[in-house]
Amino acid sequence: MDQLKKHTQTKFAIDVKNLRKTFFQGKLSVPILQGLSFQIPEKQMVTLMGPSGSGKSTLLNILSTVERPSEGSVKIFGQELVGATEETFTEYRRNQIGIVFQFFHLFPYLTAKENVSLPLLLSGKTKKFAEAKATEFLDLVGLSHRNHFTPKEMSGGEKQRVSIARAMVHEPKLIFADEPTGNLDSKSSDKIMELFKICSSKLGITVFLVTHNEEIGKSGDINYRMLDGLIIKK
Numbered sequence: 001m002d003q004l005k006k007h008t009q010t011k012f013a014i015d016v017k018n019l020r021k022t023f024f025q026g027k028l029s030v031p032i033l034q035g036l037s038f039q040i041p042e043k044q045m046v047t048l049m050g051p052s053g054s055g056k057s058t059l060l061n062i063l064s065t066v067e068r069p070s071e072g073s074v075k076i077f078g079q080e081l082v083g084a085t086e087e088t089f090t091e092y093r094r095n096q097i098g099i100v101f102q103f104f105h106l107f108p109y110l111t112a113k114e115n116v117s118l119p120l121l122l123s124g125k126t127k128k129f130a131e132a133k134a135t136e137f138l139d140l141v142g143l144s145h146r147n148h149f150t151p152k153e154m155s156g157g158e159k160q161r162v163s164i165a166r167a168m169v170h171e172p173k174l175i176f177a178d179e180p181t182g183n184l185d186s187k188s189s190d191k192i193m194e195l196f197k198i199c200s201s202k203l204g205i206t207v208f209l210v211t212h213n214e215e216i217g218k219s220g221d222i223n224y225r226m227l228d229g230l231i232i233k234k
Contacts, residue, residue, distance in 0.1 A: 012075070013174055013206035014040040014063065019072035021058055021229075032058045033069070034229035040222065042077075042173075045200040045207040049217035050226030056210045057178070059226070063208070064099060064176055065089040077173060094123050098167030098205075102179035104159045106151045106166075112138055113147045116166045123170065137165040141195055157188025164195050168205070175199060177209040181216060193219060 021033040032055045040046050050056050061067040062074060065081060074081045076096065081089070098119075106115045113134045120130035138144055141161040151159050160180060167175050177196065181189035193216060199205040200221070211217050217225075225232045 011042045011077075012039045013042045013044075013077060014038075014208065015073075015075040015078075016063075017073040019059075019062070019074065020070045021055075021062065021067070022070045032229055033062075033072075035072070036229065036231050038224065038231045038233075040206060040208060042206055043200055043204045044221040045196055045209065045219075046222045046224065047217045047220035048208070048210045048224045048226055048231070049212065049214070054226040055229045056226050060176055060178055060208075060210055064097060065093060094119075095170065096173055098170070098172040098175045100160070100163050100167050100175060100177040100180045102182040104151070104156075104163045106159055106162060108151050111148045111150055112143060112154070112162045112165075115151075115162055116169050119166060119170050133169050134165070137169045138162070140168070140198075141165045142191075155188070156184050157191060160184060160188070160192055161195065164192070168199065168203070172205065174206045174208065177207060179211060180209065181211065181213060189213075189216070 016039070017037045018035050019033050019037070020031070020035055023030045023032060048056055058067065062069050069082060072082065076092070081092070107118070110118070113131060116134035116138060117127070117130035120133060121127065135144070135147060138147055141164055143158060143161055143165070146154060146158060154162070181192050184192065196207045196209060200207050209216070209220065217223060222233070
């Protein structure tokens with residue numbers, strides 16, 4: 001019976017319970033997250049939509065340990081992050097997650113290969129290993145012909161594909177994407193979304209994607225909407 005229960009139990013990449021975040025400005029308190037709870041299964045692409053000020057960025061910052069919640073529980077693959085040590089946060093950011101930003105955040109004087117190699121070099125891998133993996137993932141995102149190009153020599157869509165390769169190169173279990181198509185045309189956006197679907201369906205990476213785009217917001221395996229600091233499943 002225990003073995004059957006273990007076999008049928010759903011595995012959650014993200015398990016959030018009663019999450020609250022309040023900012024203080026002098027004596028004024030501003031509640032942003034108001035006791036939200038939700039779960040995301042492993043190996044799924046999940047979208048989150050919502051108007052500005054609904055708490056999306058705050059939630060993403062907490063999940064990526066940039067900010068700390070006021071109260072509640074945040075478990076990533078069963079590991080509780082609330083109250084964890086800074087050493088745990090560093091290891092979590094280095095090994096478990098990748099982040100894709102709206103504005104790419106590539107180093108302007110590094111080539112595509114050097115930008116993608118960077119997370120591996122920072123984790124102590126050799127330059128030879130890091131460059132080989134960077135080449136592999138640039139090929140995966142369709143940019144093997146741009147290995148030696150710097151960001152100023154690439155289009156917006158190409159830069160975003162480089163940033164996705166960088167987020168994937170250390171083979172994380174979870175990718176957070178913050179408005180990853182916000183600065184792209186529709187053709188480039190379609191290519192980016194195809195890559196995220198490859199991440200979840202073929203590479204087994206859970207993708208949690210925040211967007212303002214209605215069409216993209218409906219394209220996940222699970223689609224959530226956020227309003228007034230709470231999450232609603234669509």
